[in-house]
Amino acid sequence: MKNPLNLVSTTTYGRDLNLEQRQKKATIWKALFRLSTLVGVVALAILIISIVNQAFGLVAIEDTNDRNDFISTSIKEVTKTELIQLIETNLSTNRVRTLDREEPLVERSRHDLMALVETEVFKQRIVDSYSLFGSIFTPNTFRDQVAKKHPEAIVEFKSWFTPQFLQESMSKTPELAGIRTALFGSLFLILITISVAFPLGVSAAIYLEEYARQNTWLSRVIQTNIDNLAGVPSIIYGILGLTIFVRAFEPITSGRLFGYEGANGRTILAAGLTMALLILPILITNAQEAIRAVPNSLRQASYGLGATQWQTIWYHVLPYALPGILTGTILAISRALGETAPLIIVGAATYITKDPSGLFSNFTAIPIQIYNWTTRPQQEFRNIAAVAILVLMFMLLSMNAVAILWRNKIQNKR
Numbered sequence: 009m010k011n012p013l014n015l016v017s018t019t020t021y022g023r024d025l026n027l028e029q030r031q032k033k034a035t036i037w038k039a040l041f042r043l044s045t046l047v048g049v050v051a052l053a054i055l056i057i058s059i060v061n062q063a064f065g066l067v068a069i070e071d072t073n074d075r076n077d078f079i080s081t082s083i084k085e086v087t088k089t090e091l092i093q094l095i096e097t098n099l100s101t102n103r104v105r106t107l108d109r110e111e112p113l114v115e116r117s118r119h120d121l122m123a124l125v126e127t128e129v130f131k132q133r134i135v136d137s138y139s140l141f142g143s144i145f146t147p148n149t150f151r152d153q154v155a156k157k158h159p160e161a162i163v164e165f166k167s168w169f170t171p172q173f174l175q176e177s178m179s180k181t182p183e184l185a186g187i188r189t190a191l192f193g194s195l196f197l198i199l200i201t202i203s204v205a206f207p208l209g210v211s212a213a214i215y216l217e218e219y220a221r222q223n224t225w226l227s228r229v230i231q232t233n234i235d236n237l238a239g240v241p242s243i244i245y246g247i248l249g250l251t252i253f254v255r256a257f258e259p260i261t262s263g264r265l266f267g268y269e270g271a272n273g274r275t276i277l278a279a280g281l282t283m284a285l286l287i288l289p290i291l292i293t294n295a296q297e298a299i300r301a302v303p304n305s306l307r308q309a310s311y312g313l314g315a316t317q318w319q320t321i322w323y324h325v326l327p328y329a330l331p332g333i334l335t336g337t338i339l340a341i342s343r344a345l346g347e348t349a350p351l352i353i354v355g356a357a358t359y360i361t362k363d364p365s366g367l368f369s370n371f372t373a374i375p376i377q378i379y380n381w382t383t384r385p386q387q388e389f390r391n392i393a394a395v396a397i398l399v400l401m402f403m404l405l406s407m408n409a410v411a412i413l414w415r416n417k418i419q420n421k422r
Contacts (some may be wrong), residue, residue: 060394168267198407216231
């Protein structure tokens with residue numbers, strides 16, 4: 009007869025061996041997870057560094073018009089009255105009126121007038137630029153290069169990210185170009201998109217989870233279509249928006265039905281509705297997951313106190329699920345803010361200097377402007393494209409921060 013102690017010892021040894029194998033597997037998976045996280049962080053760091061590398065650096069500046077033909081001394085010694093006279097004498101009447109409408113010349117500071125004279129009269133232009141790292145480690149290489157190609161140019165360090173970049177509209181000259189029109193377009197677009205998609209997405213999720221009969225063929229068909237639509241390429245939504253909102257609903261999206269003249273269906277309203285369709289499946293799916301996570305005991309307790317189904321949903325289910333819904337909204341905003349293909353199809357302008365003034369305005373957006381600038385052959389356009397990417401990232405982080413703070417505030421109240 010075998011010794012029971014040996015049997016116990018053998019069984020214990022087998023369990024210890026199995027535990028050791030599981031621990032080894034867990035260690036391997038843990039290492040893989042850390043490695044994937046490290047790769048993601050490194051890739052993000054490389055992306056940010058490459059963008060910053062283009063946004064700052066040395067530039068070579070040269071006057072298109074010889075300033076000696078206009079002044080005999082340094083521009084720093086010219087009085088404010090003489091600066092105004094230079095602008096009024098050498099610019100067209102329409103241009104002077106435009107500058108006066110923006111801000112009267114006599115009320116501008118001497119620094120602003122000097123900048124106007126240099127850009128409008130002398131037509132000071134950047135003829136060459138260098139990256140940030142090159143400017144730090146090998147500045148003499150750039151100076152020697154400029155001395156050969158542009159002997160009269162002045163080399164100085166420039167930050168392409170300036171307040172003027174946010175305030176100016178588009179221009180064919182990179183150092184005069186700004187992102188104001190595209191910035192307003194993106195803000196209008198996101199406002200319309202969220203105003204339409206958020207209530208529709210949450211309402212659809214509430215119906216599917218709280219009212220619709222589960223496991224019926226209709227519910228399965230609807231759920232399958234929502235899951236599939238979340239993975240459809242964005243350009244397909246652009247084609248859908250072009251067909252429905254730009255062409256079929258043209259009297260509405262152009263404003264013609266409301267007496268608005270001068271626009272076609274390719275307006276910011278049509279683009280906002282198209283982007284709402286794009287993020288709607290994402291919002292519905294995330295809202296459904298958040299509602300499913302609400303404990304069923306919370307519903308039963310509400311019913312036990314005499315609340316109706318709608319009162320239970322409004323006062324108990326939605327407040328509990330709202331943090332999860334806001335998480336999905338953050339992801340949806342991130343996708344909508346960076347999309348380009350649908351906007352191109354529905355009619356976003358690649359060059360426009362007029363800010364959007366309403367739902368029926370022509371428009372552009374920051375991703376469209378970045379795409380436009382990166383296709384230009386001049387290095388200076390790629391510099392301002394890098395700055396536009398920084399602005400887009402700042403917008404995205406700001407919106408996400410607001411949503412996260414709101415979500416955390418709601419969670420703390422529970």
